[in-house]
Amino acid sequence: MFASSTLQCLFAALILFLNGVESNNPKSDQVSVGGCSGVPGIPGTPGHNGLPGRDGLKGGDGMKGAKGDRGDKGATGKTGPKGSLGQRGSMGPIGIKGEKGIKGNVGGPGPQGENGTANSINWKQCVWKRSDEKDTGLIQECVFNKRHSSTALKVAYAASMRVYCPDSSCCGRWYITFNGAECSGPMTIEGIVYMANSKDNPHRHRQIEGFCENIPSGSISVAVHVGNCQSSGSSDRHSGSTSVSRIMIEEYPHSQT
Structure with missing residues (x-):
């Protein structure tokens, strides 16, 4: 139906x-x-795809954004534990013996050293107390043992020395000898006392001293003498009086002038 x-x-x-x-x-x-529905038509053939469209224009650069806030500093990390000591390596082989170096030049002489300390000084003193009225001759001898030939001797004679001449001027000379000869390195060790025409009779304590070089080592006779001054005749002289007299001798490690 x-x-x-x-x-x-x-x-x-x-x-x-x-x-x-x-x-x-x-x-x-x-x-x-009336009363009849239309019959659906046959579907048409699909159309072809259209051509691709053209690229649009490139947009402009956007505005630069504001600088952000600096982040918080991170916490410092913990120091790691100290590593254990590594094992000692084995000893390497002995190296080849090097060639002998060139012999150096001989160095020049070094600077002169300082004087030795007090405990290295060789010294002696001879002391007496008497009145000696000799006008010329030996006053006192003091034997000294000199250790080295390259050193110098310092000698000092301290005593009361006076000359007396009420009617004219007068002069007296006191000097040191070494084994009977006066010092020649560099000069003699001596002292003089001169008085003009006077009736004064002054007994005054005086001292003469000096260094002498070029003296050999060994036993040395160091002596004090009294005599005439140059271009002066004899006069009344006195040594010692009632005061203490002494000869002091020191050997210095290095020669001095």
């Missing part, structure tokens, strides 16, 4: 279409056939 109804609808529609074509009525296709 359904198939019969369908055929009836199709047939009625065909008649209406043919009538519309013959009458040239443009609205004849809007005439509906």
Whole structure:
């Protein structure tokens, strides 16, 4: 029954279409056939894809953003534990013996050293107390053991020395000898006392001293003598009086002038 109804609808529609074509009525296709539904048409063929569109214009650079805040400083990390001591390596092989170096030049003489300390000084003193009224001759001898031939001897004679001449001027000379000879390195060790015409009789304590070089080592006789001054005759002389007299002798490690 359904198939019969369908055929009836199709047939009625065909008649209406043919009538519309013959009458040239443009609205004849809007005439509906009551009770009949149209048949779906056949799907058309899909169209082709369109051509790709053109690239758009490049946009401008955006504004630079504001500088962000600086981040907080991170916490300092903990120091790691000290590593254990590594094992001692084995001893390497002995190297090849080097060639003998060139012999250096002989160095020059070094600077002169300082004087020795007090405990290295060889010294002696001879002391007496007497009145000696000799006008010329030996006053006192003091034997000294000199250790080195390159050293110098310092000798000092201290005593009361006076000359007396109430009617004219007078002069007395006191001097040191070494083994009977006066010093020649560099000069003699001596002292003089001079008085003009006077009746004064001054007994005054005086001292003469000096260094003498070029004296050999060994036992040395150091002596004090009294005598005439140069271009002067004899006079009344006195040594010692009632005061203490002494000869002091020192050996110095280095020669001095």
